Amino acid sequence: MRIKVINPNTTAGMTAKIGEAARAIAAPGTEIVAVNPAFGPVSIESHYDEAVSVLGVLEEVRKGEEEGCDGYVIACFGDPGLLAAREIATGPVIGIAEAAMHAASFISTGFSVVTTLNRSCIIAEHLVERYGMHHACRKVRGTDIPVLDLEETGNAALRTILDECRRARDEDRCGAIVLGCAGMADLVATVQREIGMPVIDGVAAAVVQVEGLVRLGLGTSKHGDLAWPLPKPYTGSLSHYAVKAR
Amino acid sequence: MRIKVINPNTTAGMTAKIGEAARAIAAPGTEIVAVNPAFGPVSIESHYDEAVSVLGVLEEVRKGEEEGCDGYVIACFGDPGLLAAREIATGPVIGIAEAAMHAASFISTGFSVVTTLNRSCIIAEHLVERYGMHHACRKVRGTDIPVLDLEETGNAALRTILDECRRARDEDRCGAIVLGCAGMADLVATVQREIGMPVIDGVAAAVVQVEGLVRLGLGTSKHGDLAWPLPKPYTGSLSHYAVKAR
Amino acid sequence: MRIKVINPNTTAGMTAKIGEAARAIAAPGTEIVAVNPAFGPVSIESHYDEAVSVLGVLEEVRKGEEEGCDGYVIACFGDPGLLAAREIATGPVIGIAEAAMHAASFISTGFSVVTTLNRSCIIAEHLVERYGMHHACRKVRGTDIPVLDLEETGNAALRTILDECRRARDEDRCGAIVLGCAGMADLVATVQREIGMPVIDGVAAAVVQVEGLVRLGLGTSKHGDLAWPLPKPYTGSLSHYAVKAR
Amino acid sequence: MRIKVINPNTTAGMTAKIGEAARAIAAPGTEIVAVNPAFGPVSIESHYDEAVSVLGVLEEVRKGEEEGCDGYVIACFGDPGLLAAREIATGPVIGIAEAAMHAASFISTGFSVVTTLNRSCIIAEHLVERYGMHHACRKVRGTDIPVLDLEETGNAALRTILDECRRARDEDRCGAIVLGCAGMADLVATVQREIGMPVIDGVAAAVVQVEGLVRLGLGTSKHGDLAWPLPKPYTGSLSHYAVKAR
Amino acid sequence: MRIKVINPNTTAGMTAKIGEAARAIAAPGTEIVAVNPAFGPVSIESHYDEAVSVLGVLEEVRKGEEEGCDGYVIACFGDPGLLAAREIATGPVIGIAEAAMHAASFISTGFSVVTTLNRSCIIAEHLVERYGMHHACRKVRGTDIPVLDLEETGNAALRTILDECRRARDEDRCGAIVLGCAGMADLVATVQREIGMPVIDGVAAAVVQVEGLVRLGLGTSKHGDLAWPLPKPYTGSLSHYAVKAR
Amino acid sequence: MRIKVINPNTTAGMTAKIGEAARAIAAPGTEIVAVNPAFGPVSIESHYDEAVSVLGVLEEVRKGEEEGCDGYVIACFGDPGLLAAREIATGPVIGIAEAAMHAASFISTGFSVVTTLNRSCIIAEHLVERYGMHHACRKVRGTDIPVLDLEETGNAALRTILDECRRARDEDRCGAIVLGCAGMADLVATVQREIGMPVIDGVAAAVVQVEGLVRLGLGTSKHGDLAWPLPKPYTGSLSHYAVKAR
Structure with missing residues (x-):
């Protein structure tokens, strides 16, 4: 295939x-x-x-x-x-948004999305509506990390993402986290380990x-x-x- | 301006x-x-x-x-x-979809859309959802008229549109009709006169x-x-x- | 006309x-x-x-x-x-609520309403539902200003409204503010200038x-x-x- | 009391x-x-x-x-x-609309409303939305009986109502019928007997x-x-x- | 009966x-x-x-x-x-959830639910959706009190419940509180007196x-x-x- | 695995x-x-x-x-x-309902469900709501075939299912059909061939x-x-x- x-x-x-x-x-x-x-x-x-x-x-x-x-x-x-x-x-x-949100809805009753720029949240929120995921999406959270910063070495972006994921875990009553950018595909294992709950990469x-x-x-x-x-x-x-x- | x-x-x-x-x-x-x-x-x-x-x-x-x-x-x-x-x-x-639907919602409690190809209905239906117009949109009706047929002389397309508008008026309990294609902009007066209820062109x-x-x-x-x-x-x-x- | x-x-x-x-x-x-x-x-x-x-x-x-x-x-x-x-x-x-909310939805993806008494918020919220505006209305905010206080000279009411508008701007991720009372019609220019984003008067x-x-x-x-x-x-x-x- | x-x-x-x-x-x-x-x-x-x-x-x-x-x-x-x-x-x-709809939702998974004028259906439909009853209301059906005709002797109105209730029963997959007018309060027993399913008077x-x-x-x-x-x-x-x- | x-x-x-x-x-x-x-x-x-x-x-x-x-x-x-x-x-x-929520919607425009374990909130939230009560339910609040603690003498559970009810009253703009557990049936009078607004026991x-x-x-x-x-x-x-x- | x-x-x-x-x-x-x-x-x-x-x-x-x-x-x-x-x-x-509905939503903008008894339709309809699939589910269609009839030899049940699937295809403007019973798992290839559009078995x-x-x-x-x-x-x-x- x-x-x-x-x-x-x-x-x-x-x-x-x-x-x-x-x-x-x-x-x-x-x-x-x-x-x-x-x-x-x-x-x-x-x-x-x-x-x-x-x-x-x-x-x-x-x-x-x-x-x-x-x-x-x-x-x-x-x-x-x-x-x-x-x-x-x-x-x-x-x-990848579609795939990640559906997967999250299969393993939890509620998930939060952690994404890049705050201004991009609206795009994810519109998809939540389009895909009928409002019953499962607890919150879409921006971090104001520019997408290409995810391509740079160093851990500043990762730290920011981890902090926001922790807030999602502790404040949103969610059971899973969806990483809201293809550029985060390499972070999923690290974040999952740190956060202690399922983390989903859409790719x-x-x-x-x-x-x-x-x-x-x-x-x-x-x-x-x-x-x-x-x-x-x-x-x-x-x-x-x-x-x-x- | x-x-x-x-x-x-x-x-x-x-x-x-x-x-x-x-x-x-x-x-x-x-x-x-x-x-x-x-x-x-x-x-x-x-x-x-x-x-x-x-x-x-x-x-x-x-x-x-x-x-x-x-x-x-x-x-x-x-x-x-x-x-x-x-x-x-x-x-x-x-x-123009946005403008027409909002105008229709100001002068009626329910409107129907009459558009071109049946396969295009889904596009209008998604906009109905996006604009929060499901409370007012009674039905989206396709006529299977190709868009460019609206540019041709002769009245075949007009007759088909009139027939569908009459069905909307008689079956959908609607108070207004939205014409679902910019190419119908020249038909609005004729249709309104024939149908006897408000007809809206989005342009x-x-x-x-x-x-x-x-x-x-x-x-x-x-x-x-x-x-x-x-x-x-x-x-x-x-x-x-x-x-x-x- | x-x-x-x-x-x-x-x-x-x-x-x-x-x-x-x-x-x-x-x-x-x-x-x-x-x-x-x-x-x-x-x-x-x-x-x-x-x-x-x-x-x-x-x-x-x-x-x-x-x-x-x-x-x-x-x-x-x-x-x-x-x-x-x-x-x-x-x-x-x-x-005027209808007109203001629709206008706000044309120039932003989300707006907040700033109104008078907290107990009146429910009226605006019911209209949000009735007009299908829940996709665009981020929050309805009361200020507990009695309507007729808006008729008095002095700036106490204005200051309160400005404060609430700033909170809306900073906390609601909104792109526009709707003033939720006809008695605020004269404040729109001042508020818009102070807040730095579109402010809408329904009148x-x-x-x-x-x-x-x-x-x-x-x-x-x-x-x-x-x-x-x-x-x-x-x-x-x-x-x-x-x-x-x- | x-x-x-x-x-x-x-x-x-x-x-x-x-x-x-x-x-x-x-x-x-x-x-x-x-x-x-x-x-x-x-x-x-x-x-x-x-x-x-x-x-x-x-x-x-x-x-x-x-x-x-x-x-x-x-x-x-x-x-x-x-x-x-x-x-x-x-x-x-x-x-009475509120009471009847809630009662109907307790004894069935879906009900239909049979009311008077077709033009009044919109009022009931707006209440269905307001009360969160869209999950349970299968259809609102008008009969175009003027309200005061219900006050007249003779059975013309009753026959029309019975016909519409039968259609509701046979076409709407409903489990109960709500009579949509206080003037029908005296018909509930007759209709229920004829229709063979629960019929609810809001009074x-x-x-x-x-x-x-x-x-x-x-x-x-x-x-x-x-x-x-x-x-x-x-x-x-x-x-x-x-x-x-x- | x-x-x-x-x-x-x-x-x-x-x-x-x-x-x-x-x-x-x-x-x-x-x-x-x-x-x-x-x-x-x-x-x-x-x-x-x-x-x-x-x-x-x-x-x-x-x-x-x-x-x-x-x-x-x-x-x-x-x-x-x-x-x-x-x-x-x-x-x-x-x-009892159904009865309590419907009663609350009859006497207020918005209610909050105060229940036991945080993990049970999702069950109440799903019922809110099922019963069409999202228009009226402002918030479901867990207290992390185990159900059987409600059977014990002493007032620890009551104090926790009262605290959460006060938060609901002060933060949720609600007009009534629904106690979200049959085991709270004996607390309703006390809570209502302390909170100063209608409190509803589903039993x-x-x-x-x-x-x-x-x-x-x-x-x-x-x-x-x-x-x-x-x-x-x-x-x-x-x-x-x-x-x-x- | x-x-x-x-x-x-x-x-x-x-x-x-x-x-x-x-x-x-x-x-x-x-x-x-x-x-x-x-x-x-x-x-x-x-x-x-x-x-x-x-x-x-x-x-x-x-x-x-x-x-x-x-x-x-x-x-x-x-x-x-x-x-x-x-x-x-x-x-x-x-x-299997969840899996089938989600799959259908990935390959079409709208699907219909063809199931067994009419009285079971409500169960599927409630799942449509629960899973947020109302935007994609065009209709749930009962056939009044008892589940165990699907276990019998002979083609009566198959013929009934095919007839209903054809109606779904021709009347519901759907792009896919979901078979609404695990007992239909062996029919999917036949139905898909006869209907000429994607048919989905939840198993x-x-x-x-x-x-x-x-x-x-x-x-x-x-x-x-x-x-x-x-x-x-x-x-x-x-x-x-x-x-x-x-």
Whole structure:
């Protein structure tokens, strides 16, 4: 099975880290193709960054279909372009926020999300609503750590994250913590050990989810709302994004 | 006051029609700048079309800021890129679905939406949830009219829309009908006359809403979730989308 | 265009202030008729005050129809009698809570309300639910300022309001503040300047909303739930409230 | 124990019928005082009728407090003035819609409401939301029977109601039916026998609910949101509605 | 009228206390049969305790039907086995959480629950959702008092409860407090006096509710979702739980 | 990895079928232990059947912990005893309704459930609410097939199911169908082929979900709401259900 893990930003170091996290959990026989678009924001920290990043995500899914990918992970906690990506994919497409929140709801009655910038909390909160997770999400907590600080050596970011996770544990009556950024994928073991309760990284959770759906023979439904986009011309510099008739 | 009305698809005829509808309602002293991106889908009928169209919407807002636009209308019923556009705009940004639904909720206790393809209903339904309009939206009704058929002469599309509006009136216990496509902007008077109840076109509703907010001195809040995106590099062919430090 | 702005309480000084705020925002050509009933509570600070005030609101709308008013604003943050008023009005009727909350949701992803008595918060909270604004309203904050204290000279009330607005800004992660009383209409500029984020007065917001709907040719729907009340006898001292057959 | 059952409309025949239904269920030792205001609409079939009727309801509660009433029933399915009435009552105040819906939720997992005019359905639907009954209310069904037709001899109205109740039973997967008008209080036994499933009249349900709360020593909470209205002047013809300092 | 009050745990002292509270409120002519199962947990403080206790609840209802009981109270704040019990009961079955929350919503616009272990809060919170009480429940507050500590002499538990009730009163803007454990039935008068606002014990509230429904002639609906279970074999040690054909 | 798949009813033939479905999807190296309790109902078709079956589910989990099971599947579409089972399990516990609904939400924007008896629909509907799936579940459809009819040879039940699935596909605008009974596990391939859209069996979906969580190192959180039950005496015939101190 070949799963494409798409880092929607263009920071190669983060893509490498995400790929490592994906490979570490992948089942024997699963090939992880970790990529990032050649164009777009170096990090995603606003609705704007996210919106622009979608184009790269879709390009990678489009190429993935030609490359015979069986499923896709969108490795940014805003799950950018999720429904659009599903329309052009044969197999399943899973966002890491989606995967992490669902996993958390299976092992606890309530979880908190610890993420990066405070201004990004709204993105996670909107996903909580969209996914019907308000019954389980106790709080979304920002730390005001810029995403790319997670790529730096040194432990300042880790310390801040640990502090916020401890507050979540002690104040939110939660049973699990979801790390709200793909760039935290390498921290999950450390945080879990320090906090003493389940901590979930969406990259690993999403890889496992995609593998499971593929094994179940379940791809994105092509009946109804997520059917292939209708073939039609696209104009100008985006003309190659046009979907061909099938 | 200068309001930019952005048709997110690239069909110039539709842009002209939208511009006309906007100018017909605009207050004296309001300049309507009706545009469409130079690139992207000729019509928006899926999550995929919509996701790709966002880039053009953002480009037009970016240019609009340089051109001194006071506010923006996103003239596609999926309100593509709404929150991202707000982040890079000084003035208000209003989507036509948003404007139409809110207007409908002011003059009735329940409205129905009549839109184009059945597969697009889900986009409107998700917006109903996002905008907290489930208390007022009785039903979203598809007609399976392709968007560009609305640009053709002849009355086939109109007849289909009228039939569906009559069904909405007679079966949904609604007090108003929202036309769920910018391409229907020229039909509102005819439909209202035939149906005998208020019918709302989002383009006109959004222009009026933007004018009102500008007069109130209210632009998009730059405190918190919709603050200017952080300046950062964008890579490759999208590098010019990078937001500069302010 | 003639818009009647109805202050549901009987304090003439407050009506004058509300009228001023309305006129300050009204478009050229809009005539603002600011009134209050001749009977009823001098201020509205409970469900009881509000319920009794409704009669005066309806009387003013009834007279307004005879006077050729094109639309109405109900200038009390509980929006008293809103649906009843709509039934007897040809044009649109907008409550100031409704107008302010909707405006806030257009320029931010979350707003807080700062109002007068703590016991009145429940009224605003019920409206938040009724209008589907729970996704956007972060908190309703009372200050325990009696409504009529807003009519007094001196800055004690203003200072209290500013303090609460600052708390909202710093603790609620909100992007806009709604002032939750028509009697605060004259404070909006000061508060906005001090707080440094958008502050919304419902009186101005409602005037603009009514103007917009009238320009759109949208009156209250007379199809279905908000149709004219059936003609029937009213008894005793309220017999003149009976609606005539049309 | 003395319970005042207030018919908010001014049709004495209907008050008599309501009083009878109340007395038939009242416990030994409970005195039922069935009244209607001297002023207001002869029937309540719109938001407008309802809004005007509130004044009479409040007057009756005010007098009831002087008369030593222990609790109140508001005998109109829109529960007009409920929260305002609670503020000026020492004992409990229960609306018949509220009582009927809660009773239905105790004996079934889903109920349907059968009411009078189709245009009144919205009033019941708003109460369903307000009371958190959306999980249990399967459907609100109008019959377009004018309220006062229920006061006439002959069985036309009964037949229409029975037909609608049968449809509710057969199509809504409901386990109980709520009769949505105080004027149907005398039909409950007949309908229940014909339909073969529990049928609930709100008048009886509310009397029992008030008796229970009084026996529990529970009156309307005077702490917080429903505390006594602040004493203040009321102006003009409504000056006697002013609440005195306590 | 004979009402069976079932304490789902096996602590006889607690059953006696519950029986006393029930008898103290019961109407003349109501016989209270207070029982606990012969088997199961001595206290219920987790989903597990609760799940195991259901068997005893059902056994007592089954026997109650043979004994001619007219209705049932399930006297544990998790309302264990409520819908299952309803299926095998002719009369009404009411849980104490259900009864208390509904009573609280009749006399206030918002209540808080003060319960025992923090880990039990989730059970009450799930019931709040199930019963549609999120609009009225301000907060569920744990005290970490083990259930059986409520059976001990001395005032340590009472003091802790009073402290938490005071916090609820002062911080939650609530108008009533619900005591979230059947074992607190004897504390209600003391707490109410100390706190100065309505305090509700579910045992008394449920007895009154059952009496009322029985007087209304309303038993559990046997049409639809709560009809008698289909007769079928039960195997092994639980074979006597099989429902016979009727 | 050892996963225990618990059929909560006592029909061995159904357990065998469920075991087969589980083994067919299990990864290499996963041992499936398919069991049913020695006691309890032969099928689960009501809240009562379900409530009684919980004891057997818990017994099997308790034994599973001693047997070294890494995770559990509760193979009945009501997910009986889910939270209680989680409290006494180290590893993850997944219900088949939960697993199927979540899988459906990953590959479609809306799904319908096709289940057995109409009276069981309410159980699925309550789970839809509990799991936050109302945004995705379009309809729950009963077929009035008794559960054990699914064990019989002949195609009557299959034909009925296919008919209902076709109606779901054609009327509900859904993109996937969830089979609402563990006894339908062997029909999924046939139904999917006939219906032409994704069809989901919860048994397979749950096995894959448990495997994934175990691989992620995620067991049921023992922090907070789902911590081990407190050790305490259990009385009488259920005394062996007491949880020991750890």
